[in-house]
Amino acid sequence: MGYKLSNTGFNEYIQQLKERYRLFAPVLESKKGKFAQTDVIAYGEIEKFDDMILESKSYYSPKEIFFPIRETLFYFMKDTIETPKINEKPVIIFIRPCDLNGIRRLDSIFLKNGEEVDFYYLRRRELVKFIMIECLEGFDTCFCVSMNSNIALDYDAVIRVEENVVSLKVVDDKLEAPVLSNTDKVEFEPEFIKENKVKVTIPNVDLVSKETFNNDIWKEYTSRCIACGRCNTSCITCSCYTMQDVKLSDDKSIGERRRVWAGCHVDGFSDMAGGHNFRDKNGERMRYKTMHKVNDFYKRFDEHMCVGCGRCDDVCPEYISFSKCINKLNEIVEEGKNYD
Amino acid sequence: MTNPYLPIPYKILEVRQETDIDYTYKVAYSGQLIGGQFMEISIPGVGEAPISICGFDDKSLEMTIRKVGRLTDQIFSLKKDDTLYMRGPYGNGFDLEKFRGKDVAFIAGGTGLAPVRKTIDYFIRNKDEVKNLEVLIGFKSPSDQLFVDDIKRWSVDNNITVTVDQGDENWTKETGLITKHITKLDLSDVKNKVAVVVGPPIMMKFTTLELIKKGFQEENIWVSFERKMSCGIGKCGHCKIDETYVCLEGPVFNYVKAKTLID
Amino acid sequence: MSVNRKVVTKNAYRISKKRNKTALRIRVPGGHLEAEYLTLIQSVANEYGDGSVHITTRQGFEVPGIDFDKIGEINKKIRPLIESLGLDIEVTDYGYPAAGTRNISACIGAEVCPYGNDNTTRIAKRIEKTVYPNNFHFKIAITGCPNDCIKAHMQDFGIICTTEPQYDVSRCISCEACVTNCTKKVTGALSMNEFNVERDTDKCIGCGECILKCPTGAWTRSETNFYRLVIMGRTGKRNPRIAMPFMKWATEDVIIQVIKNTYDFVDRHIDKTLAKEHIGYIVDRVGYQVFKDEVLESIELNKEIEIAEHIQWNGYYYKQDNQFRKQ
Numbered sequence: 001m002g003y004k005l006s007n008t009g010f011n012e013y014i015q016q017l018k019e020r021y022r023l024f025a026p027v028l029e030s031k032k033g034k035f036a037q038t039d040v041i042a043y044g045e046i047e048k049f050d051d052m053i054l055e056s057k058s059y060y061s062p063k064e065i066f067f068p069i070r071e072t073l074f075y076f077m078k079d080t081i082e083t084p085k086i087n088e089k090p091v092i093i094f095i096r097p098c099d100l101n102g103i104r105r106l107d108s109i110f111l112k113n114g115e116e117v118d119f120y121y122l123r124r125r126e127l128v129k130f131i132m133i134e135c136l137e138g139f140d141t142c143f144c145v146s147m148n149s150n151i152a153l154d155y156d157a158v159i160r161v162e163e164n165v166v167s168l169k170v171v172d173d174k175l176e177a178p179v180l181s182n183t184d185k186v187e188f189e190p191e192f193i194k195e196n197k198v199k200v201t202i203p204n205v206d207l208v209s210k211e212t213f214n215n216d217i218w219k220e221y222t223s224r225c226i227a228c229g230r231c232n233t234s235c236i237t238c239s240c241y242t243m244q245d246v247k248l249s250d251d252k253s254i255g256e257r258r259r260v261w262a263g264c265h266v267d268g269f270s271d272m273a274g275g276h277n278f279r280d281k282n283g284e285r286m287r288y289k290t291m292h293k294v295n296d297f298y299k300r301f302d303e304h305m306c307v308g309c310g311r312c313d314d315v316c317p318e319y320i321s322f323s324k325c326i327n328k329l330n331e332i333v334e335e336g337k338n339y340d
Numbered sequence: 341m342t343n344p345y346l347p348i349p350y351k352i353l354e355v356r357q358e359t360d361i362d363y364t365y366k367v368a369y370s371g372q373l374i375g376g377q378f379m380e381i382s383i384p385g386v387g388e389a390p391i392s393i394c395g396f397d398d399k400s401l402e403m404t405i406r407k408v409g410r411l412t413d414q415i416f417s418l419k420k421d422d423t424l425y426m427r428g429p430y431g432n433g434f435d436l437e438k439f440r441g442k443d444v445a446f447i448a449g450g451t452g453l454a455p456v457r458k459t460i461d462y463f464i465r466n467k468d469e470v471k472n473l474e475v476l477i478g479f480k481s482p483s484d485q486l487f488v489d490d491i492k493r494w495s496v497d498n499n500i501t502v503t504v505d506q507g508d509e510n511w512t513k514e515t516g517l518i519t520k521h522i523t524k525l526d527l528s529d530v531k532n533k534v535a536v537v538v539g540p541p542i543m544m545k546f547t548t549l550e551l552i553k554k555g556f557q558e559e560n561i562w563v564s565f566e567r568k569m570s571c572g573i574g575k576c577g578h579c580k581i582d583e584t585y586v587c588l589e590g591p592v593f594n595y596v597k598a599k600t601l602i603d
Numbered sequence: 604m605s606v607n608r609k610v611v612t613k614n615a616y617r618i619s620k621k622r623n624k625t626a627l628r629i630r631v632p633g634g635h636l637e638a639e640y641l642t643l644i645q646s647v648a649n650e651y652g653d654g655s656v657h658i659t660t661r662q663g664f665e666v667p668g669i670d671f672d673k674i675g676e677i678n679k680k681i682r683p684l685i686e687s688l689g690l691d692i693e694v695t696d697y698g699y700p701a702a703g704t705r706n707i708s709a710c711i712g713a714e715v716c717p718y719g720n721d722n723t724t725r726i727a728k729r730i731e732k733t734v735y736p737n738n739f740h741f742k743i744a745i746t747g748c749p750n751d752c753i754k755a756h757m758q759d760f761g762i763i764c765t766t767e768p769q770y771d772v773s774r775c776i777s778c779e780a781c782v783t784n785c786t787k788k789v790t791g792a793l794s795m796n797e798f799n800v801e802r803d804t805d806k807c808i809g810c811g812e813c814i815l816k817c818p819t820g821a822w823t824r825s826e827t828n829f830y831r832l833v834i835m836g837r838t839g840k841r842n843p844r845i846a847m848p849f850m851k852w853a854t855e856d857v858i859i860q861v862i863k864n865t866y867d868f869v870d871r872h873i874d875k876t877l878a879k880e881h882i883g884y885i886v887d888r889v890g891y892q893v894f895k896d897e898v899l900e901s902i903e904l905n906k907e908i909e910i911a912e913h914i915q916w917n918g919y920y921y922k923q924d925n926q927f928r929k930q
Contacts, residue, residue: 031824031826032820032823032824034814034815034817034820034823035713035717035719035815036713036719036720036721036722036747036764036766036811036824036828037713037721037722040820042820059820060819060820068773069773069774069775069776069819070772070773070774070775070776073345074345074346074384076384076385079349079423081346081347081384083343083346109574109575109577110575113574113575113585113588114573114574114575114585114587114588115573116344116573116574116575117341117344118344118573118575119341119342119343119344119345120343120345121575122341123341210600210602213602214602228780228816228818229776229778229780229818230818232818233776233818233819239575239577240576240577240578241570241571241575241576241577242570242576242578243387243388243570243571243576244777244798245382245383245384245385245386245387245388245411246385246797246798247385247386247797252385255384255385256385257345257382257384257385257388259570259576260775260776260777260798261776261819262570262576262577262578262776263776263778263818264577266776266778266780266818267778267779268778269568269578270567270568270578270603271568272566272567272568273389273408273409273411273412274406274408274409275408276540276541278567278603279603284603288603291582292580295583296580296582296583297583298583299582299583300583
């Protein structure tokens with residue numbers, strides 16, 4: 001059902017949803033930017049419509065709402081092992097189409113890769129509903145259209161925010177609320193961005209060869225990339241993690257095992273006990289990540305991992321552009337084709 | 341909803357010293373296992389790591405653990421009757437069907453012997469299931485030898501070659517890198533001979549190249565990989581190479597696939 | 604020609620080497636100026652000077668080759684420059700009201716530099732309003748971070764902008780980027796303990812490098828900015844020395860009040876028999892403890908502040924330097 005609401009009306013809708021849900025959206029975290037006197041836009045819990053920031057892209061993706069940076073898997077005490085309880089109040093995430101498509105990628109890894117379902121991911125993920133934010137303009141570094149992730153249809157509700165008017169379409173009945181019954185009903189279907197400023201051409205997976213992996217283009221990134229891991233931590237689809245075991249009591253009988261985000265650019269990601277490191281050079285890490293995002297993942301799940309949100313471009317302190325890298329990759333793959 | 345991350349306590353039945361830094365742990369366990377699979381073993385509060393299963397029967401499994409870090413240091417303090425936490429088994433392991441009726445050579449370097457030990461032992465005990473069986477094992481030095489009793493037992497009536505990179509005054513077996521001793525294998529029908537190569541990355545690389553040079557067919561070579569892993573179930577991402585997850589599709593790979601995997 | 608040297612000097616004109624020629628010294632607090640004033644400085648140099656402008660070590664401008672009798676005319680013309688200082692005093696047609704307290708210099712600071720912990724220009728302007736006009740010979744500089752590009756350590760008052768890093772353990776991925784960086788580049792205040800970062804508050808100098816290096820925002824800046832105040836550094840012909848830390852984790856208001864009180868301290872203790880006595884030598888003469896007690900009097904200190912119990916200034920005396928031998 002479609003509705004047209006004033007800003008006040010939409011805020012009232014939010015208040016009514018809040019009784020049943022925790023609501024997350026991009027918010028402004030004042031003075032929490034890394035540079036002095038700068039703010040950061042990040043996903044946070046909102047109290048009211050005004051808290052939502054729609055004019056900028058969030059620096060971090062919404063994945064941390066249900067895939068926490070650090071998550072305790074279990075506590076142990078002597079011989080007992082206990083899985084911690086979580087806040088079971090359902091969650092609504094206001095999300096752009098690219099990110100919504102990104103979450104399907106996370107679902108693929110945690111729920112469909114291998115026979116096991118990720119218990120910790122699933123129990124948080126099941127609590128989440130998505131209200132999609134119509135996104136027609138995008139931002140300077142976005143390339144969702146090239147990645148076919150500009151269109152997302154698996155939303156539970158969708159909004160279009162214009163000056164003083166919010167259009168709302170509710171797909172999941174659970175997101176209906178009393179305020180909507182006295183609201184103008186309209187036909188509303190979201191539209192999707194048709195063109196980004198940045199365009200990439202994904203190399204044909206059938207043409208990617210061993211030579212692509214060994215190509216010299218990756219060497220450039222050995223000198224440019226500083227392996228800080230920001231591209232990994234800001235990415236909506238990066239899902240890697242590492243285990244950490246810690247003891248919490250003095251007698252070491254109480255402790256916890258947790259998982260913590262890991263990134264393929266960060267030192268230690270491929271290190272084995274005993275010291276062997278499979279990707280020592282930062283260019284190799286760039287190659288590993290790039291191929292995963294626009295080649296390897298596709299072979300398992302029939303869609304590319306990268307959704308073109310452009311956050312990795314936004315956050316790279318060395319101004320490495322991932323979209324540029326994809327285009328360079330495509331060039332070498334195309335060149336390789338000509339040589340054959 | 342089952343939680344695949346929860347480790348289960350198992351009783352240690354026996355601890356056997358192999359070298360100064362390698363111990364074999366025999367743990368009470370009953371369940372389906374395949375040689376070459378691995379368990380995620382852990383001590384809560386210390387850590388968790390993937391360890392190859394190097395032997396098993398109906399009531400127990402064995403793992404040989406090298407002291408290389410925080411977790412394995414701690415495991416070394418465990419004794420008989422202590423508890424070891426495990427979850428698994430994970431990975432494909434060595435499918436015996438691939439070797440039945442074949443002329444097979446197992447080539448193992450150092451701790452790489454652990455994942456193939458059970459499979460070698462099986463065919464030693466069931467020699468009629470293979471056409472021919474040979475084993476080539478390399479260690480760094482005499483003091484690095486693993487499974488000495490097994491090797492002694494296997495050596496009766498079988499072509500078992502043991503070499504060390506560097507011998508000492510008491511060393512009577514072969515010396516030199518494993519690649520030097522490939523010629524000791526019966527290469528009369530090399531086109532149909534099957535080889536299993538397991539060891540450190542460098543050893544596997546040069547050994548497989550040498551085998552191909554000697555006329556082995558790529559599809560007749562099998563390898564087993566070792567990578568960093570945090571989950572063993574295809575989620576944590578550490579062991580991914582190209583589109584392949586070593587924990588799911590491996591750790592045992594045919595060389596035709598393995599040669600395409602670029603870390 | 605008759606020139607009252609004291610009057611023109613106080614008016615920010617210099618007695619120059621060239622007979623009958625003076626040079627105008629233009630204050631640029633924080634070294635940052637609206638570009639439009641460059642045109643005015645250019646016209647003074649072209650019309651009254653020799654057509655050149657010197658950029659001073661303290662980030663002002665000096666316009667040489669001016670005739671003394673043009674001072675009145677120039678003062679009228681440069682009124683907008685003095686107005687731009689935003690002082691609380693009434694600006695007149697008679698030029699700069701004092702020159703003793705030197706231009707407040709500053710590095711480019713957080714407006715541009717990623718390392719900057721605060722807007723150094725803003726602080727320079729605030730201090731300018733607090734201390735100017737004044738005839739006591741003070742040198743003050745503000746630097747955006749402990750890299751100290753402005754050489755705050757060579758000033759009577761060197762203000763080093765800092766932040767108190769805030770650690771949110773729930774965002775930490777234990778990548779150790781902050782620890783490695785702090786160990787290699789700063790004081791080694793950070794260490795890992797059971798996958799968490801621990802900050803040694805005694806070693807931490809508040810440079811904010813950990814915040815810059817963190818890929819998840821586990822490290823963020825403190826709500827309030829803090830400052831390290833280093834004092835009584837100097838060059839000169841007797842005893843050059845580096846300024847030493849007087850306060851750390853002080854707030855801006857405390858710093859301003861300390862500087863203000865120091866003017867009163869100088870007024871009470873300066874040796875009036877001398878042509879001028881530099882603040883550092885006054886502190887040497889009366890002692891750090893007296894200085895400390897007097898400048899801290901009636902200041903409401905913030906709870907985070909730490910103040911030096913004793914200060915030992917190093918440096919060297921020219922006259923005692925005996926390490927040289929003729930070769």
